[in-house]
Amino acid sequence: MARGRMISKSLGHSRKFAALRGQGGRLGEFAQVLYPLLVVNADALGRLAGDPFTVKHAVLPTSPRKESEFAAALSAMQMVELIRWYETDGQQVIEIVGFTMYQDLHKEARKSQFPEFSGNARAIPENSPLIKLNSIQFNSIQSDASAPTAERSDPDLDTDYLGSQDIARFIRHFCELFTKHRHGAKYLVKRKKDVPIVRQLLAVYDEHRLEKLAVVLFKTNDDWIAGTDRGIGILSVKASWLDSKLADYEAEHGPIQVPS
Numbered sequence: 086m087a088r089g090r091m092i093s094k095s096l097g098h099s100r101k102f103a104a105l106r107g108q109g110g111r112l113g114e115f116a117q118v119l120y121p122l123l124v125v126n127a128d129a130l131g132r133l134a135g136d137p138f139t140v141k142h143a144v145l146p147t148s149p150r151k152e153s154e155f156a157a158a159l160s161a162m163q164m165v166e167l168i169r170w171y172e173t174d175g176q177q178v179i180e181i182v183g184f185t186m187y188q189d190l191h192k193e194a195r196k197s198q199f200p201e202f203s204g205n206a207r208a209i210p211e212n213s214p215l216i217k218l219n220s221i222q223f224n225s226i227q228s229d230a231s232a233p234t235a236e237r238s239d240p241d242l243d244t245d246y247l248g249s250q251d252i253a254r255f256i257r258h259f260c261e262l263f264t265k266h267r268h269g270a271k272y273l274v275k276r277k278k279d280v281p282i283v284r285q286l287l288a289v290y291d292e293h294r295l296e297k298l299a300v301v302l303f304k305t306n307d308d309w310i311a312g313t314d315r316g317i318g319i320l321s322v323k324a325s326w327l328d329s330k331l332a333d334y335e336a337e338h339g340p341i342q343v344p345s
Contacts, residue, residue, distance in 0.1 A: 102167065111328065113325060124184070128198070135176075140159070154289075166182055167182055169202050251287055258296055258299075274317075
């Protein structure tokens, strides 16, 4: 493998690279630092070992970050489509999207020891046993029929499990907050989109803090929020901004209370 790879100056004004900072929350800038190091460590087809332990110790061994933070950063990269992160043939693999567009590989054999994303490959983090915790049925925790949550008839809630009890609990509470602050409106949970986002957010923020960020999201009247649905996607994109706003408010007024 070559000793290095080309990093184009266009990376600095790439939309995907810019989106990575927002998608990664508190780890956004770390994810932006990590991404070029993945590129320079990739093989001739833009692939490298994808388990967080190997990424940490092979790509950035001096980092004080935990493996879970590396996993969250990789998840953010996948969400903005900078990488494909998948599991196949018993190994986890990272593949850089658009890798060959910027690399001069005419002197290097175009081979890889890592399988491509096809056949029995499974996307991470959605299906990875590394990140997925004990699975439960979402409707099994919705025991309070009087709670103003999303309707039980919603197939995204009733037919498939969510990745962990923490994720399910937060989404349930988010639905309740949405209904309370949006004049009775229901939030339609999209499992394939919202669950990976919440999993990533909970890797950065503890559940109580994340619920506070949701409260700030619903209460703020700033111009940027006026035209949005105030959904889980917006919560993720603006997590760092919301966290800063929450910190300023609590420093002046004391901790806000989130209904349990």
